[in-house]
Amino acid sequence: MKKFVIGRIKSTRYALQGFWLLVRTEDAIITHSIGFLVFVGLGFYFELTPTEWMVQLLSFGALLAIEGLNTGLEKLCDFVHPDFHTKIGEIKDIAAGAVTMIFFAVVAVLMFIYIPHLIR
Template identity: 30%
Template sequence: MITRFIRRRLGSFGFAFAGLRDLLMSQPNAKIHAAATVAVFIAAVVLQAPLWAWCWLIACAAAVWSAEALNTAFELLCDHITPEQNATIGRIKDLAAGAVLVVALAAALVGGLLLISLAD
């Protein structure tokens, strides 16, 4: 019974990783987020960021990636519901994209301020 539970949990990780792979392979903005994440993490290593800074950088990266994944899920769901132009669907997509923009800008500010402070 316990092994069955563990196998199912491990299986759910497989679905999650498949979703992340799909996100990275199908979404141009995810590639931009990936490049930015790698660049910031390399800068943090070079600048020998302390643990507290790593916590902020990781949290910001996770927030951006989560927002991008949810935005993509909303877009796919909306396109599945109706492929035709629809004002409400358009608003839903715009709101989801706006959420990604807010999170990405906040992450860029936090990351930029942290890295600048570490470079001094």
């Protein structure tokens, strides 16, 4: 049991190190995080319902998580094949496309949440 707990503590430490590395070094994560904070402020201003809060937080969480996966995949591609290669470029483009898809989904969610509040 002690070994299990120590393993979980180490895993958490590594995860937090990765999170901090993303926040310190990736412009896209910083940009999305600023957007997240702006919409948290708007959420308080418009007094969102608990359901609206949940959907907003899950949407931004998904965006940040997929952006993190995209960054990790890009770094892996650069490590495996540092020189330009068409297939590596395609892999990076597909990963960036996934970020774009979730970004548009988040925009749609935010429109569904905030347009009714703006109309009132």
